[in-house]
Amino acid sequence: MSNATRIERIYDQVVRRNPGEAEFHQAVKEVIETLGPVLARHPEYAEHKIIERICEPERQIIFRVPWHDDRGEVHIHRGFRVQFNSVLGPYKGGLRFHSSVYLGIIKFLGFEQIFKNALTGMPIGGAKGGSDFDPKGRSDGEVMRFCQSFMTELHRHLGEFTDVPAGDIGVGAREVGYLFGQYKRMTNRYESGVLTGKSPHWGGSLVRREATGYGTVHFVDEMLKARGESIEGKTCVVSGSGNVAIYAIEKLQQLGGRVIACSDSNGVLHHERGIDLALVKRLKEVERRRIKDYALEHRDAQYIAGGSLWDIPCEIALPCATQNELDESAARKLAGNGCKAIAEGANMPTTPRGVRVFQQAGIAYGPGKAANAGGVATSALEMQQNASRDTWTFEHTEQRLQEIMQGIHHHCHEAAAEFGDPGNYVLGANVVGFRRVAEAMLALGVI
Numbered sequence: 001m002s003n004a005t006r007i008e009r010i011y012d013q014v015v016r017r018n019p020g021e022a023e024f025h026q027a028v029k030e031v032i033e034t035l036g037p038v039l040a041r042h043p044e045y046a047e048h049k050i051i052e053r054i055c056e057p058e059r060q061i062i063f064r065v066p067w068h069d070d071r072g073e074v075h076i077h078r079g080f081r082v083q084f085n086s087v088l089g090p091y092k093g094g095l096r097f098h099s100s101v102y103l104g105i106i107k108f109l110g111f112e113q114i115f116k117n118a119l120t121g122m123p124i125g126g127a128k129g130g131s132d133f134d135p136k137g138r139s140d141g142e143v144m145r146f147c148q149s150f151m152t153e154l155h156r157h158l159g160e161f162t163d164v165p166a167g168d169i170g171v172g173a174r175e176v177g178y179l180f181g182q183y184k185r186m187t188n189r190y191e192s193g194v195l196t197g198k199s200p201h202w203g204g205s206l207v208r209r210e211a212t213g214y215g216t217v218h219f220v221d222e223m224l225k226a227r228g229e230s231i232e233g234k235t236c237v238v239s240g241s242g243n244v245a246i247y248a249i250e251k252l253q254q255l256g257g258r259v260i261a262c263s264d265s266n267g268v269l270h271h272e273r274g275i276d277l278a279l280v281k282r283l284k285e286v287e288r289r290r291i292k293d294y295a296l297e298h299r300d301a302q303y304i305a306g307g308s309l310w311d312i313p314c315e316i317a318l319p320c321a322t323q324n325e326l327d328e329s330a331a332r333k334l335a336g337n338g339c340k341a342i343a344e345g346a347n348m349p350t351t352p353r354g355v356r357v358f359q360q361a362g363i364a365y366g367p368g369k370a371a372n373a374g375g376v377a378t379s380a381l382e383m384q385q386n387a388s389r390d391t392w393t394f395e396h397t398e399q400r401l402q403e404i405m406q407g408i409h410h411h412c413h414e415a416a417a418e419f420g421d422p423g424n425y426v427l428g429a430n431v432v433g434f435r436r437v438a439e440a441m442l443a444l445g446v447i
């Protein structure tokens, strides 16, 4: 059987065995369709059914999460934790609280996480979890009761050597705090290393909050440097206005980029004079408001309800909101407007057809599993600090993050060239991540 046929059959089987999970199918396809040349060089991977085993999670946990709102009404949500692969280390990956969450979303994220975490070079396996609960518009008390109920079930599946969750969409330091509090109470152990993304006041790492956004910008910086260019003076747009977007904007501005637009799920904010990041931080981090309120304070800024960020001409575009937010027509628009570089701060934000447009246009394109790996890499640095009961300075931690991102870029760049398609970071990231996991799986036997 040819390797192309083998890969097609594996994909067909994944679709059959996981019905209705479109995002998971998409994530699997995007990885395995690039692996033909790797199988050609390593027939032992096919012989030991490495791809088939990677596509099947080691364990999937689904549970009921009941809680009371402030009026005393009972709500029932569904909790998930998909422990995908643990050959490189304990399961590691965030929790997403959002109304769109279902098993297919958690599996796509968990699958991506395996390769992303392998790319960081840190000893962490891949997992993801979450719930269809949306903290937006809920009081602190409601969020706390939800988190306590969620952790009451999940705690028995976690541990610093077993599974270490963190944040994702809808889960920040507040939620991690409530989750940790309940874990501590249930287990009677102050086990700092069981969750990352903790507040630096009680066991968290400096730079973890900034890490995903900063890391994405370091990745784009490396891609531009490889082409003899830099961020300095370039016009940038960043989708989203959550944790990833905010710190991507901060690092772009530090490196001399001109960030003129960001967004949220309701609309687009265009401020040609440059985004006032202090205001975005106050609105989003302190007051938990929507981005349209920015235009109330800056009369020269334009808020376009329901608009598309990708219509705004730019040289650097960072999708930092959510999956499949950038489709083929948006990609054409960006390419037509002269965009030079895209790096994904979100997970799988570009559709497969959108990716093809970027590749055909010769735009530098950094896929999420490489470009946004700075978040989980800094989570691993948080685990290191917790294990040694140490705290590092901001400067030292940021330095480590930057080195890790440079290393990821370097390895992806080399692997793309090695497999005959220089500059193809999709190929490079998939090959490097997959090879690391495959080698460990061979070494550990059929488990």
Ligand code: GLU
Residues within 6 Å of the ligand: 092, 093, 094, 095, 116, 164, 165, 166, 167, 168, 169, 196, 347, 372, 373, 375, 376, 377, 379
């Ligand atoms: N949710 C983040 C990601 O997509 C971070 C996961 C973590 O820090 O464990 O990589």
